[in-house]
Amino acid sequence: MNTDSTNAEPHSVKKFKMLSEGTIIALATPAGSGAIGIIRLSGPDAFEKTSFFFRSKSKQSWNKIPSNTIVLGNFSLDQEIIDEVLLTKFKGPHSYTGENVVEISCHGSSYIQQKIITCYLDVGINPAQAGEFTLRAYLNRKMDLSQAEAVADIIAAESASAHQIAMQQMRGGFSKKMENLRQELIQFKALIELELDFSEEEVEFANISQLKSLLNLLHKNISGLKNSFSYGNVIKKGVPVAIAGKPNVGKSSLLNALLNEEKAIVSDVPGTTRDSIEDTLVLSGILFRFIDTAGLRETKDIVESIGIKKTREKVSQASILIYLYQRDSDPKETAKEIQKLSHENLNLLVVENKIDEHNNNFDISLASNIESRLKQKIDIIKFGISSRDSKSLIPLQKILVDQVKNMKGDSSIVINNSRHYMALNSALESILLIQKGLDNNLPGDLLSIELKDAINHIGSITGNIDNDQDVLGAIFSQFCIGK
Ligand SMILES: Nc1nc2c(ncn2[C@@H]2O[C@H](COP(=O)(O)OP(=O)(O)O)[C@@H](O)[C@H]2O)c(=O)[nH]1
Numbered sequence: 001m002n003t004d005s006t007n008a009e010p011h012s013v014k015k016f017k018m019l020s021e022g023t024i025i026a027l028a029t030p031a032g033s034g035a036i037g038i039i040r041l042s043g044p045d046a047f048e049k050t051s052f053f054f055r056s057k058s059k060q061s062w063n064k065i066p067s068n069t070i071v072l073g074n075f076s077l078d079q080e081i082i083d084e085v086l087l088t089k090f091k092g093p094h095s096y097t098g099e100n101v102v103e104i105s106c107h108g109s110s111y112i113q114q115k116i117i118t119c120y121l122d123v124g125i126n127p128a129q130a131g132e133f134t135l136r137a138y139l140n141r142k143m144d145l146s147q148a149e150a151v152a153d154i155i156a157a158e159s160a161s162a163h164q165i166a167m168q169q170m171r172g173g174f175s176k177k178m179e180n181l182r183q184e185l186i187q188f189k190a191l192i193e194l195e196l197d198f199s200e201e202e203v204e205f206a207n208i209s210q211l212k213s214l215l216n217l218l219h220k221n222i223s224g225l226k227n228s229f230s231y232g233n234v235i236k237k238g239v240p241v242a243i244a245g246k247p248n249v250g251k252s253s254l255l256n257a258l259l260n261e262e263k264a265i266v267s268d269v270p271g272t273t274r275d276s277i278e279d280t281l282v283l284s285g286i287l288f289r290f291i292d293t294a295g296l297r298e299t300k301d302i303v304e305s306i307g308i309k310k311t312r313e314k315v316s317q318a319s320i321l322i323y324l325y326q327r328d329s330d331p332k333e334t335a336k337e338i339q340k341l342s343h344e345n346l347n348l349l350v351v352e353n354k355i356d357e358h359n360n361n362f363d364i365s366l367a368s369n370i371e372s373r374l375k376q377k378i379d380i381i382k383f384g385i386s387s388r389d390s391k392s393l394i395p396l397q398k399i400l401v402d403q404v405k406n407m408k409g410d411s412s413i414v415i416n417n418s419r420h421y422m423a424l425n426s427a428l429e430s431i432l433l434i435q436k437g438l439d440n441n442l443p444g445d446l447l448s449i450e451l452k453d454a455i456n457h458i459g460s461i462t463g464n465i466d467n468d469q470d471v472l473g474a475i476f477s478q479f480c481i482g483k
């Protein structure tokens, strides 16, 4: 019988290890000057090489300094003191990478940082590649692949919600869920194979209806996770909100008012905005990406028509569309335009702008008139604002935040990584094939092949398979140096 072992070291991890050997060094804080800079070393020679340069103020000898402690001392080369530094010693395996690690907090001058790094390079320490510290943490099993990827997301998080998703992933909630799914599939596969071994004796180890319900559960779990991707992805990159409408309805004015800066040119000349203009803004911990677009109208102007084509493209990629109109807009034409822009998964806010010109009254009958002319039933929110009055935008901002919260769905774990999405997608395809196979009494050996695929797809998320070096390279090269 063939079961997948969880603990065997993946073959290509060994290959990758060879690429990440020796002792490495890098600046862990951003390059340039700052109050302090932190230089990090990891590897077998980190301690010995540091003893060449460091003298503690208390004259404590290097070997006597216990692990996980910070010591004050001088970092010198040939009697010349380069800086007074704080040094932290972490003895492997109790360190970020699992190896011996030294962190040197020096004054944040580029000169000092470079000088210290050069001292180490001159005694044979290697400069770290992008992501190499975290790669070592993964290779030394301090974290799995999806947790390592979450480290990059945590550093890149620009909003509370993106931070929350990355944090949850790094702490392993997602990995645990994946591992549980994988274990269930492994058991399932074992049962089917056991049955194959005994096929002559007509024994049934795998209770088909039980297997079917397990598959249904897996299908549901994986679909839920897969569906959380669109939410996870927009949270990570910023929820794309397109602002569209006829020329001169105040789209650029709205963008500026939301961002509280003069980002886009506002003028009463129709067709001023020809290219789309984007900027981000955090509202209630959610990163939004607002996109001002060229006004929609028939035009012979070549540049403007390229802009209009781009508007449609931007709207097609948006999660939320703010469609602006004003009191004298033609309801029929407005409805037609909304209809044309609407697509699946688009939250539509149809907003009357410039209500300041009408005593701040929103014309509900005009809004209903527009809605009644929509041929398909489209869920829209009707609303009135004035781009000239930032207070009138507060309810609009609240609706935007609520709409994003509604996108989350009921999966408590959210995925935001396209590699994970692809893996789940492939796993789901395999599961569908198995479900079909069971219905058509497909032989066990064929089912078992599909199962192996599904197990590998899920395992690839946490790194529980023969990782190929290209995959690891692609993941870790996206990190910054020093991480
Ligand atoms: N009274 C009033 N005028 C506005 C408002 N929003 C925009 N405008 C004016 O409408 C004109 C067109 O605005 P603009 O933002 O360039 O429209 P766009 O073509 O849709 O980007 C400008 O003269 C703006 O000052 C508003 O809420 N109230």
Ligand SMILES: [Mg+2]
Binding pocket: 251, 252, 253, 264, 265, 266, 272, 273, 293, 295
């Ligand atoms: Mg404009």
